[in-house]
Amino acid sequence: MPRPLRVGLIGAGSIAQAHMAGWQQNAHAEVVAICDISRPVREGTAERWGVSKDALFEDYRKMLKHVELDAVDICTPNSYHKAQTIAAFRAGCHVMVEKPVATSASDCRRMITAGKKAQRLLMVAQVMRFSGEGQTLRAWVDAGLVGDVYWGYCTLLRARGVPPWGKFIDGQASGGGPCYDLGVHILDMALWLMDFPEPVTVSAGTYLQVANKASLMKHKPRKYTVPEDMAAGFIRFKNGATLSLQTSWALNVTEEFSARNIILCGTKGGLQYSPPTLVREQDGMLVNYTPQIGAPVGESGFVDEIDAFVEAIRHGQPSPVPGEQALITQRILDGIYASGEAGKEVKV
Ligand SMILES: NC(=O)c1ccc[n+]([C@@H]2O[C@H](COP(=O)([O-])OP(=O)(O)OC[C@H]3O[C@@H](n4cnc5c(N)ncnc54)[C@H](O)[C@@H]3O)[C@@H](O)[C@H]2O)c1
Numbered sequence: 001m002p003r004p005l006r007v008g009l010i011g012a013g014s015i016a017q018a019h020m021a022g023w024q025q026n027a028h029a030e031v032v033a034i035c036d037i038s039r040p041v042r043e044g045t046a047e048r049w050g051v052s053k054d055a056l057f058e059d060y061r062k063m064l065k066h067v068e069l070d071a072v073d074i075c076t077p078n079s080y081h082k083a084q085t086i087a088a089f090r091a092g093c094h095v096m097v098e099k100p101v102a103t104s105a106s107d108c109r110r111m112i113t114a115g116k117k118a119q120r121l122l123m124v125a126q127v128m129r130f131s132g133e134g135q136t137l138r139a140w141v142d143a144g145l146v147g148d149v150y151w152g153y154c155t156l157l158r159a160r161g162v163p164p165w166g167k168f169i170d171g172q173a174s175g176g177g178p179c180y181d182l183g184v185h186i187l188d189m190a191l192w193l194m195d196f197p198e199p200v201t202v203s204a205g206t207y208l209q210v211a212n213k214a215s216l217m218k219h220k221p222r223k224y225t226v227p228e229d230m231a232a233g234f235i236r237f238k239n240g241a242t243l244s245l246q247t248s249w250a251l252n253v254t255e256e257f258s259a260r261n262i263i264l265c266g267t268k269g270g271l272q273y274s275p276p277t278l279v280r281e282q283d284g285m286l287v288n289y290t291p292q293i294g295a296p297v298g299e300s301g302f303v304d305e306i307d308a309f310v311e312a313i314r315h316g317q318p319s320p321v322p323g324e325q326a327l328i329t330q331r332i333l334d335g336i337y338a339s340g341e342a343g344k345e346v347k348v
Pocket residue numbers: 010011012013014015016035036037038041058060075076077078080098099100125127165166167180181
């Protein structure tokens with residue numbers, strides 16, 4: 001049996017703990033080195049997950065130089081994804097990188113090119129695809145029960161819900177607010193279920209009206225250097241389909257309205273993410289079909305996400321979440337920011 005893949009973790013903060021749980025249960029891979037600029041974070045993570053203290057690094061370039069690795073898992077703030085991914089490819093590693101893939105489409109293109117040159121996989125950690133809900137919806141699409149999706153709506157609104165840790169509100173480190181934290185999840189899910197149609201234009205509003213003023217937020221108001229605490233966009237695709245996207249960290253909205261949801265309407269049926277529901281005509285009625293038993297709803301997805309990455313490497317298969325798909329998502333998010341700033345529709 002071939003030896004387990006040797007994996008290096010870059011960024012050992014919050015989401016890395018969920019990844020480590022996934023790596024630990026995978027029989028074909030092992031995290032053998034950890035890099036984090038914070039000493040307590042890298043040492044604490046190594047201790048928690050049983051990684052040797054001899055393989056801890058402050059600088060990812062040193063880790064890539066001194067440790068023989070097959071793959072890296074990048075869990076740093078968004079602005080660092082590009083440089084770390086490209087360096088990892090140059091060191092001959094496959095890369096799994098957290099969402100958003102980057103902070104611009106041009107950075108994403110460079111990451112894709114570097115991966116192709118190195119002949120290594122680039123997988124973006126869009127964990128919602130690996131959730132029970134995501135897999136259930138995708139199975140209905142694959143079975144042809146939805147037909148061609150021509151209209152969609154995806155929403156992930158939080159009334160008061162900015163992450164209190166890390167660099168999420170720091171424009172330089174994160175590059176964006178809820179669009180990159182939350183919107184990217186539901187946008188990717190909607191696009192994946194629509195088979196990634198080519199986007200043409202985006203018209204959006206981006207707002208920073210509540211988070212930097214409200215007393216219920218966890219950060220000091222002046223610390224918000226991202227462009228938005230709320231964004232609403234309308235996307236047109238080349239195939240005629242349209243999609244609306246709403247996402248927020250702070251909005252004066254009721255709890256009921258702030259749930260995460262995706263609705264996609266096709267020529268044969270409709271989909272709803274939460275709870276996973278298929279809407280179709282049957283026996284002269286319009287029926288809501290929601291599985292009661294059998295759908296693995298509510299699974300976190302991190303374990304399956306890591307399993308999918310490892311299996312693709314081991315069997316020489318394509319990336320389970322390729323950079324080319326993330327590029328479409330990133331072009332739309334770039335368009336949302338550009339349109340919000342310009343106050344008019346933009347081409348993407
Ligand atoms: N999939 C999800 O549901 C999900 C959830 C949260 C965060 N994320 C994504 O994960 C990434 C990290 O978010 P987080 O919540 O774990 O943040 P975090 O702040 O908890 O962790 C980031 C870690 O990276 C380290 N770091 C920063 N710069 C570094 C560098 N140059 N080299 C090495 N280490 C460095 C920090 O010290 C910190 O420990 C972001 O891209 C975020 O969008 C994804």
